[in-house]
Amino acid sequence: xxxxxxxxxxxxxxxxxxxxxxxxxxxxxxxxxxxxxxxxxxxxxxxxxxxxxxxxxxxxxxxxxxxxxxxxxxxxxxxxxxxxxxxxx
Numbered sequence: 001x002x003x004x005x006x007x008x009x010x011x012x013x014x015x016x017x018x019x020x021x022x023x024x025x026x027x028x029x030x031x032x033x034x035x036x037x038x039x040x041x042x043x044x045x046x047x048x049x050x051x052x053x054x055x056x057x058x059x060x061x062x063x064x065x066x067x068x069x070x071x072x073x074x075x076x077x078x079x080x081x082x083x084x085x086x087x088x089x
Contacts, residue, residue: 014053015046017078024057026074050076 014037022035044053058064058074 011049
């Protein structure tokens, strides 16, 4: 049985984007990679949020766990006008 989705969950999900290639960029680290949507769906499922994908892709980034909070610049340009909300405990 599928887990019910919270009503206030406004994060975009992988299923919401249909581009075959999704860019992932981090300017402070100089990182830029292109990801195949089909492989992301196969690995994480279509219901994964971009906030979770961002954390997984930036795993190991020192800026992600900075004392001042998340200072990582990693983002998905296809979501240029969307704010990603990190899931709380």
